[in-house]
Amino acid sequence: MTLTPDHWLVVPIILPLLAAVLLLVVERVRPAWQAPVALAATAALAVLAFALVASADADRIGVYLLGNWQAPFGIVLVLDRLAALMLALTAVIGLASLVASLRLAGRGPHFHAFFQLQLAGLNGAFLTGDVFNLFVFFEVLLIASYALLLHDASGRTLRAGLHYVVINLIGASLFLIAASLLYGVAGTLNFADLAVKLPALPEWDAGLARAAALLLLVVFGVKAALLPLGFWLPATYGAASGPVAALFAIMTKVGIYAIIRLSFTVFGGDDGWMAEWGRPALFALGMATIAFGALGTLATRRLIALIAYLVLISSGMLIAGSTLGPAVLGGALYYLVHTTLAVASMFLIAHAIADQRGPRTDRFGNGPPLAQPTLLGLLFLIGAIAAVGLPPSSGFIGKVLMLQGSGQAPFAAWFWAGVLGSALLATFALARAGSSVFWKSHGAATGLPMPAGERTALAVLAVAGTLWIVGAGSAVRYTTATAQQLAQPRAYIDAVLGQAPVPPNAGSAR
């Protein structure tokens, strides 16, 4: 039996699913083996994800027909540059978050299984090639995220968790309405087939398809925490434990991925609607999100909520940047990886600070001093520089690329003001937070030193971030090629619709 490369496309979904099932058994019979099994599965996933990036980098769009049905009729998995990049990012964040969470996993049942299911849902959402399976994988990753968020939950966490669950269930309802509306007018849910059929719709049906597109934007806006839909985020991320918040750094990126995928591959056709209405609307929402996030960093009195507002700023920046043409999109994708790594590290650092401060936790103001002020201070400084995107972090390169690329765009001045102004405000907020947390203290330090798991996780994230800046040349080349691939969806459409099923005798011969 030989595996052609395309069989590997389904493994990022199957491997964590099998690992989750295995971990449920291991939890009962050999509890001590849970951590090695989970680590091995996640590490294998990371190796595979990087192999898939290398395969996508050869400008080859991988298509896997599940059940060997021809593309618009069956379920299809597609690996293009964007999907491969997101898979690799998920694997790195997953590995770091898992290492950090080993200490907490024993506090409630089935933590490791939920963690693997979360990875399966994320990978599926990035790989799927049709709208309905995007919905299914969204639900898979959400139901796992509810469990991870509420793992070892107390009263306040429960309420924040309930808000998160309810808002996402409403989002799921809107998603279903939009998906079935698209099916009702176009008769298909496959991304590539929709991209072919939507521009050819009669005017009345095209209006319905646009309504569906806007509903999908609302759904993904909830996930990406775009302005009027993102109020759940600071409370939810504030309620999660540190390692889970670090994993959730990738969750808003799922919404951003879906917005980019839909607005380029599916609705990016030639009828001009996306360019005329969709992109300006997305740009305005993105800019408003940046402004809201920047003001939120100044307004909040809690360190972890401050980091959550940094997530909002980066979400807005990525969405606004994705609308300004391929040159900016290339920079935005480079920045996406950077900001996910930076924010995940900042969540870990902020939780370490909160743990060491004891009962005052992460609120600003007077509190017990930290047990490791030097270590945490250095980490906070590096993390803050990275999270704001100041030099020498890779965020600076990403921002420069976005600003350079936006030179010709009509709203470039607004974009410059948003990117630079939010960085200024976030720098103020982080400096104020740092001085309050590190210097306003009295009494004796009571906290325990930072656990080894968190330190290893931060090391993993730091290595990934350092590689992302040391290898910036190849990284930027990759993200620029990704943006160009997205701007010309023809190759994606031809690859999906042109993929022939394996002939029956060839299948039995293997």
Place this chain on the structure above:
Amino acid sequence: MMEWLVASAIGVFAACGVWLVLRARTFDVVLGLALVSYAVNLFIFAMGRLSSRAPAIVRQGVPATLADYADPLPQALVLTAIVISFAMTALVLTLALKGRFVNHGDACDAEDGTVVEELPP
């Protein structure tokens, strides 16, 4: 007539669901989510076009067009959606129950100390 009935049924379900979701008690919100998901499931089903006496499975001698058959795909989609919304409703109900016992109240508000009505523990 059938279209009018189905459309208004979906509308009534959705309206009741939205009203309940906007209330400040978790139990009402759970009921509202259930009603909204009924509306959504009916909507998915209706997107395959309403038809009566039309099977979803192709028979010998009848041309395989949508004039003679019901579209099977929305039926498959609605099954998936029903399963998922059922599981989610069960999950929210568990959360709401646990929240009721931990917080000694049924309020949705995330702020501490703003319970709408204290329930006996």
